[in-house]
Amino acid sequence: MTEQTRPYDFAADALFLDFDGTLVELAPQPEEIVVPPELITLLQRLQQESDGALAIVSGRPLDQLDFFLAPLRLPAAGVHGAERRTADGRIIQQPVPDVHHLRQRLLPLVQSNPGLQLELKRGALALHYRHAAHLEQRCVETMMDALRHEPGFSMLHGKMVVEAKPHINKGDAVAAFLHEAPFRG
CATH class of the missing domain: 3.40.50.1000 (HAD superfamily/HAD-like)
Structure with a gap:
């Protein structure tokens, strides 16, 4: 061969x-x-x-x-x-940070926009905007603002999702x- x-x-x-x-x-x-x-x-x-x-x-x-x-x-x-x-x-x-307070900061945006989905994971939160692509910038800005108040997380921008994940x-x-x-x- x-x-x-x-x-x-x-x-x-x-x-x-x-x-x-x-x-x-x-x-x-x-x-x-x-x-x-x-x-x-x-x-x-x-x-x-x-x-x-x-x-x-x-x-x-x-x-x-x-x-x-x-x-x-x-x-x-x-x-x-x-x-x-x-x-x-x-x-x-x-070890991962607690997502409770971060979730509380993101819930108002999700509750006021039915096209958004908040996925809870161990030590992470994913904010999906697949059904509300026009809200991408608002999701990114809201996540960035929430993370300024919640240490221990990094932001990851993915395919139709913005995620707060632990520094891992x-x-x-x-x-x-x-x-x-x-x-x-």
Whole structure:
């Protein structure tokens, strides 16, 4: 075989894959995404071919990832790394700030605009404006103002969403995975 026709050797690499907008298409509501059955099959194959060095790294909580990817229970980082499941199944939760006061600051905007959705996560809040795209700037400004009064969070502007997340990021989660088997090396 020539270099170009030889199958790729996944055993030499680790794969870290995002979920929303990468593995699955965005949906009108976060809970309405569709996971094609062939995706589960593909992820199983990639996990086997990479000797287990495959992880999902997402803004979603681990329990949501598990629901959508069942029966798979892959190594994963949820809520941008605030929670992580290692390859051997251990759950590691980083300390996160309380979102109660932040939620209280965002509720008036959400309650006065039915097209907005506030998604509560462990240590994070996502303000979705998919059904009210014209409110993007107002959502960003309201979130920025709320975060000025609530320490411990960073703002992340995503696809039709602005999120307050703990000062933890997906890169930190990937770095932690790289110190553990089967990702090490």
